[in-house]
Amino acid sequence: MFALIDCNNFYVSCERVFDPGLMGKPVVVLSNNDGCVIARSNEAKSAGIPMGAPAFKYEKLFRRHNVRIFSANFPLYGDMSNRVMSILDGFTPEMEIYSIDEAFLKLKGFGNFDLQSMGWEMHRKVGRWTGIPISVGIAPTKALAKVANRIAKKFPHRTKNVYLIDTEEKRVKALKWLPVEDVWGIGSRYAARLKSMNINRAFDFTKMEDNRVKSLMSVVGLRLKHDLQGVPRLDLNEVQPRKSIATTRTFEKHYTRYEELKERVAAFASSCAEKLRVEGSCCNTLMVFVHGNRHRPDLPQYGKSVVVKLPFPTNSSIELVKFAVCALGNIFKSGCYYKKAGVIAMDLCPEKNVQLNIFTNRDPRHIPLMRTVDRINASFGQQKVKLAVQDPNRIWKMKQERLSPRYTTNINEIITINT
DNA sequence: TCTGGGGTCCTAGGACCC
DNA sequence: TCTGGGGTCCTAGGACCC
Numbered sequence: 001m002f003a004l005i006d007c008n009n010f011y012v013s014c015e016r017v018f019d020p021g022l023m024g025k026p027v028v029v030l031s032n033n034d035g036c037v038i039a040r041s042n043e044a045k046s047a048g049i050p051m052g053a054p055a056f057k058y059e060k061l062f063r064r065h066n067v068r069i070f071s072a073n074f075p076l077y078g079d080m081s082n083r084v085m086s087i088l089d090g091f092t093p094e095m096e097i098y099s100i101d102e103a104f105l106k107l108k109g110f111g112n113f114d115l116q117s118m119g120w121e122m123h124r125k126v127g128r129w130t131g132i133p134i135s136v137g138i139a140p141t142k143a144l145a146k147v148a149n150r151i152a153k154k155f156p157h158r159t160k161n162v163y164l165i166d167t168e169e170k171r172v173k174a175l176k177w178l179p180v181e182d183v184w185g186i187g188s189r190y191a192a193r194l195k196s197m198n199i200n201r202a203f204d205f206t207k208m209e210d211n212r213v214k215s216l217m218s219v220v221g222l223r224l225k226h227d228l229q230g231v232p233r234l235d236l237n238e239v240q241p242r243k244s245i246a247t248t249r250t251f252e253k254h255y256t257r258y259e260e261l262k263e264r265v266a267a268f269a270s271s272c273a274e275k276l277r278v279e280g281s282c283c284n285t286l287m288v289f290v291h292g293n294r295h296r297p298d299l300p301q302y303g304k305s306v307v308v309k310l311p312f313p314t315n316s317s318i319e320l321v322k323f324a325v326c327a328l329g330n331i332f333k334s335g336c337y338y339k340k341a342g343v344i345a346m347d348l349c350p351e352k353n354v355q356l357n358i359f360t361n362r363d364p365r366h367i368p369l370m371r372t373v374d375r376i377n378a379s380f381g382q383q384k385v386k387l388a389v390q391d392p393n394r395i396w397k398m399k400q401e402r403l404s405p406r407y408t409t410n411i412n413e414i415i416t417i418n419t
Numbered sequence: 420t421c422t423g424g425g426g427t428c429c430t431a432g433g434a435c436c437c
Numbered sequence: 438t439c440t441g442g443g444g445t446c447c448t449a450g451g452a453c454c455c
Contacts, residue, residue: 031441038441054440072441099437187435218447220435246443253438295440307430342442399439 001107001115001138001166004145005088005122007081008133008153010101011039014080015070017131018407018415026067030055033252033399034071071400079408083130091122096236104142106236119162139165142234143227146184147174147202171230175203185224190217202228241281241348247271248342252399254293255338261290262325266389268343269324273317276345277374282313282354283345286320288327293339304331307346313354316366317373320345321387 007013011029016022026043030036037044037053047065049058055069062069081100089095094106107115119136126134135156137149144165151174152163165171181191183202193216199205205213206228214222223233247268255261265288276283291303306327314320324343373385386392405413 033439033441035440052441056439102437185435189434217434220447242444244444248442250441293440340441344443 001110001140002142002145003092003105003107003115003119003122003136003138004098004142004149005103005105005126006135006137006149006153007084007101008135009039009041010081010132011070011072011077012041012044013132014073014077015404016041017080018404022068026065027070028062028067029070029072030402031072033250034401035250038072069402071403073404073406075406075409076404080130080132084126084132084134087126087129088122091118094236097239104145104236107138115166116162116164119164120160123161134161136162137165138162139171140230141227141232143184143224144171144174144230147178147228150178150182168230172203175206175228176201178202180205183224183228185220190221241350242279243348244344244346245272245275245281245283245348246342246344247275248289248340248344250340251338254299256334256336258328258332258334261332261338261341262328263389263391264341265290265324265328265343266321266387267391268341269320270317270387270390272343272345273315273320273370274374276315276348277351277370280351281348282315282351283320284310284313284347284349285345286310286323286327287344287346288324288331288342289344290328290331290338290341292337296337296339299337300335302333302336304333306331312357312360312362313349313351314362314366315351316370317387318366318369321389325389 012022012027015027015029022041024043025041026047026049027041028037028044028049029039031038034055037049037051037055037058040049040051044065044067047061047067049061049067061067077100084101085095085097085103088103088105092105092107092110094108096104096106098104107113110118115138119138122136123134126132135149135152137145137147137152139145139148148163148165152159152161155163165174178201180186180194180199180202181188183205186194186205194205199208206225208225210222210225213225217224226233249264249268251264255264269286272283286308287305288308289303289305292301293299294301308323308327310319310323320343376385377383405415407413407415
């Protein structure tokens with residue numbers, strides 16, 4: 001059996017832990033630049049705020065319902081996630097952290113356990129120790145555990161936040177209830193095509209012929225179908241090193257000048273280099289892209305990306321910035337309006353076994369230099385030391401007007417209590 | 420009428436997840 | 438005026454190798 005644990009409205013729940021006055025009120029959390037809604041409390045959902053809603057289009061609705069609004073506070077959410085995961089880790093030897101707010105637990109050899117009660121115990125413990133409410137779905141396969149979780153979330157009172165699919169009757173009932181577009185692995189494109197074929201429920205999908213599923217959705221879809229039928233095809237994914245690391249941003253305004261864009265791309269490359277060093281990797285390939293504003297069809301829609309094979313694997317900010325800026329030079333076109341850009345480090349390898357090359361003359365001083373820069377920034381605050389090509393005055397001009405304190409990760413911002 | 424067999428690597432495109 | 442960021446996997450086709 002597998003359990004899927006999902007934190008309810010995770011980012012909103014994190015904000016509520018430290019401000020219980022938000023309980024029962026409509027709350028939303030916004031993306032970077034305070035652009036879109038990326039998390040909503042149940043009250044905000046009932047008020048008719050959709051996922052991904054652009055904040056500026058919903059200002060009136062926010063005011064009318066007195067919605068509490070927060071800028072995304074990822075250090076806080078990441079820290080709360082670690083706490084939740086470490087509690088769940090105590091329930092089973094095999095766990096996969098699937099996302100910041102979800103984990104699969106493999107319950108192999110738990111035949112004599114009362115899984116329903118175990119689910120309730122998870123809910124009680126996580127709630128008690130972190131303040132985060134969770135839902136638990138338990139079933140014979142991962143895809144069915146996802147379905148069970150959805151039921152627990154949809155009917156919190158009837159299920160007391162835990163639902164177990166352990167009989168054929170329950171499986172069929174659940175799949176007949178679940179709309180096909182809500183199945184894990186069936187996105188909007190596939191859902192539209194399935195519906196045009198009069199396949200409307202998850203159950204209908206499981207009754208399709210294997211060949212049709214495969215021709216429509218490849219082997220991925222076929223695995224999903226069998227998993228939903230109760231034949232396990234999806235196992236826990238082991239944590240493996242990431243395959244790419246990206247820093248990409250939408251700008252707060254349109255950029256037109258090369259110099260401005262160059263500064264941003266340099267900062268993104270430098271950020272990628274830092275992320276690489278944190279996990280002890282180097283990259284062999286770099287991708288740089290720019291594009292215009294897809295919401296403004298009246299402006300020229302120029303966009304381009306370029307992939308650069310590096311002559312040697314590296315995680316030095318100096319090297320990566322140099323290559324990224326050079327790549328930008330190849331795709332920059334003047335007279336265009338740029339709204340977004342990014343740098344993606346690909347083809348990663350551990351820095352420990354970097355292949356040396358007799359023909360490339362790397363400056364060995366970069367390694368201790370980067371280590372020193374990282375140490376200074378760790379003690380005195382991010383971005384205290386950066387490359388000259390980055391704007392020295394720019395702290396991080398992201399719009400974050402409603403940021404909550406970093407309660408758990410910065411000693412100067414811990415919770416204050418008025419007595 | 421007949422036209423080998425078995426591979427790799429790369430790219431672009433399409434789908435999905437949170 | 439303002440519309441997020443970071444990932445994964447699979448397939449098909451084209452090029453190459455012996």
